[in-house]
Amino acid sequence: MPARTVLQEADIARALTRIAHEILEANRGPESLVILGIPTRGALLAERIAARLGEITGTDFAGRTGTLDVTMHRDDLARTGTRPTHPTRIPASGIDGQTVVLVDDVLYSGRTIRAALDALTDLGRPAAVRLAVLVDRGHRQLPIRADYVGKNLPSAASEHVSILLAEVDGQDAVTIQEGSAR
Amino acid sequence: MRHLLTAALTRDEAIELLDIAEDMDQIHERDQKKLPALRGRTVVNLFFEDSTRTRSSFEIAGKWLSADVINVSGKGSSVSKGEDLRDTVTTISAMGVDGIVMRHGASGAPNVVASWIPQIVVNAGDGTHEHPTQALLDAFALRRRIHGDASRGKGLDGVRVAIAGDVLHSRVARSNALLLPALGAEVTIVGPPSMLPPGIGTWQAAHTTDFDEVVDSRPDALMMLRVQLERQTGTFVPSAGEYIGGWSLTPERFARLGGETLVMHPGPMNRGLEISSVAADAAASLVLEQVRAGVSVRMAVLYRLLAGRTDS
Missing domain, CATH: 3.40.50.1370 (Aspartate/ornithine carbamoyltransferase)
Incomplete structure (x- = not known):
């Protein structure tokens, strides 16, 4: 069965703009915000959200944006082959006392976010941690929810949701496909 | 790659290890120098030759990845009582460790050890052969x-x-x-x-x-x-x-x-x-x-060999 496109380029752009506005609204301004993307696609989305935050507020968010690799903190490391690691880049301000917005592409079991919370603990003590995702497809295995969601996408566990981003995939799209292995 | 016995790696294998080491290297800038990736794994540093920097570098690397690291040196152990190399390593193997980091004066010793025991072996220097x-x-x-x-x-x-x-x-x-x-x-x-x-x-x-x-x-x-x-x-x-x-x-x-x-x-x-x-x-x-790179690279090697399933 062919993949069905559920979000196109313009839909993704609108969703990210809305998320940026919601982040600012909930945090009453840009001060003390740190945007951390989870590699690889969460990191790209974090950069896009940060660019929008910069446009909206007229401030430079590049220095408030970073990446958080969670590989070493995953609970399934010993069950799979060794996963490649990715760089963690924390803004010079650090995360102590900041409101950290974690950004990922898909929220599914919640295990990646659990690992991210552990990884953050090793780096400092944020005042608060929020979660922004482009797609929430349900099927949580842990008590974790997102604060900012681009699109709620009810899906069967057997379905495969793909996030395509221009930076690595040549185009922006979210597709869903029946029954492919995951 | 199951063991690290030689530096005769392919370009891709080498770059993969160096890139993981880049990510590991960031730990030097942190206050909290501990990652959980090897929690519950045990690594034995088995050194039949004197070494301070290599042994401590491997020890720090293992500990920063949360592995339990035990140092066994040739001197003062049953090795100096004349125990055979095979008996020494099979004894340590039987204790249920996950990996052995080994230095030995005889060229090729880690290769034969790797053939005797099921655990992963890292060559920390063998004779005049490799490091x-x-x-x-x-x-x-x-x-x-x-x-x-x-x-x-x-x-x-x-x-x-x-x-x-x-x-x-x-x-x-x-x-x-x-x-x-x-x-x-x-x-x-x-x-x-x-x-x-x-x-x-x-x-x-x-x-x-x-x-x-x-x-x-x-x-x-x-x-x-x-x-x-x-x-x-x-x-x-x-x-x-x-x-x-x-x-x-x-x-x-x-x-x-x-x-x-x-x-x-x-x-x-x-x-x-x-x-x-x-x-x-x-x-x-x-x-x-x-010296600093030594810790990062050894973290990458231990992570690469021990973090995933080790039975394959």
């Missing part, structure tokens, strides 16, 4: 100094590296002569005729006995090998004076390098013998960066 993590850390330090934050994914293409000194007794030289060309570097081996190994013509490296010619060619990096007084069984040069005259990185030769050549040394240095303090402490010296 693969040293070659990896040399490549890492060199790549980082050349490419900085843009190091990930890159090799050492076109980098001219000269390795100078007692090549015959040097496992560091042998491992580097395997790894650096795989990463694209152009390697030249230089040393006294009595200290160049037989068969050097088969190495993927140029070789010469004229150190001054190498100095005047101003390589991108010059790796000075330690004169291994403890490993020499015969007389290889008539005197220290002759060695210094021909093959030491003296202040005068260091000046002729022109300041651009990076100076490397695997340590511990014999200051005043193979390397002068002027060269060892210069801004172009990579010596302390090599």
Whole structure:
């Protein structure tokens, strides 16, 4: 069965703009915000959200944006082959006392976010941690929810949701496909 | 890759390890230097030869990844009571450890040990044969100094590296002569005729006995090998004076390098013998960066070999 496109380029752009506005609204301004993307696609989305935050507020968010690799903190490391690691880049301000917005592409079991919370603990003590995702497809295995969601996408566990981003995939799209292995 | 016994890696394998090491290296900047990846794993450092820096570097690497690290040295153990190597390693293996990091005076010892036990084995130096993590850390330090934050994914293409000194007794030289060309570097081996190994013509490296010619060619990096007084069984040069005259990185030769050549040394240095303090402490010296890289690279190796399933 062919993949069905559920979000196109313009839909993704609108969703990210809305998320940026919601982040600012909930945090009453840009001060003390740190945007951390989870590699690889969460990191790209974090950069896009940060660019929008910069446009909206007229401030430079590049220095408030970073990446958080969670590989070493995953609970399934010993069950799979060794996963490649990715760089963690924390803004010079650090995360102590900041409101950290974690950004990922898909929220599914919640295990990646659990690992991210552990990884953050090793780096400092944020005042608060929020979660922004482009797609929430349900099927949580842990008590974790997102604060900012681009699109709620009810899906069967057997379905495969793909996030395509221009930076690595040549185009922006979210597709869903029946029954492919995951 | 199940064990790390040799530096004869493919370019892709080497770059994968160096890239993981880049990510590991960030831990040096943290207050909390502990990652949970090897929680519940046990690593034994089994050292039949004296070592301070390699053993402590492996120990720090394992501990920063949350592994339990146990040091067993040849001296003071049942090894000195005459226990057979096979009995020693199968005993440690039977205790249920996950990995053995091993240094032994006999070339090839880690290879046979890897065939006796089910655990992963990391060669931390075997005789005059190989020292693969040293070659990896040399490549890492060199790549980082050349490419900085843009190091990930890159090799050492076109980098001219000269390795100078007692090549015959040097496992560091042998491992580097395997790894650096795989990463694209152009390697030249230089040393006294009595200290160049037989068969050097088969190495993927140029070789010469004229150190001054190498100095005047101003390589991108010059790796000075330690004169291994403890490993020499015969007389290889008539005197220290002759060695210094021909093959030491003296202040005068260091000046002729022109300041651009990076100076490397695997340590511990014999200051005043193979390397002068002027060269060892210069801004172009990579010596302390090599030591730091050692922890990052060994973390990458332990992570790569032990973090995933180890039964395949």
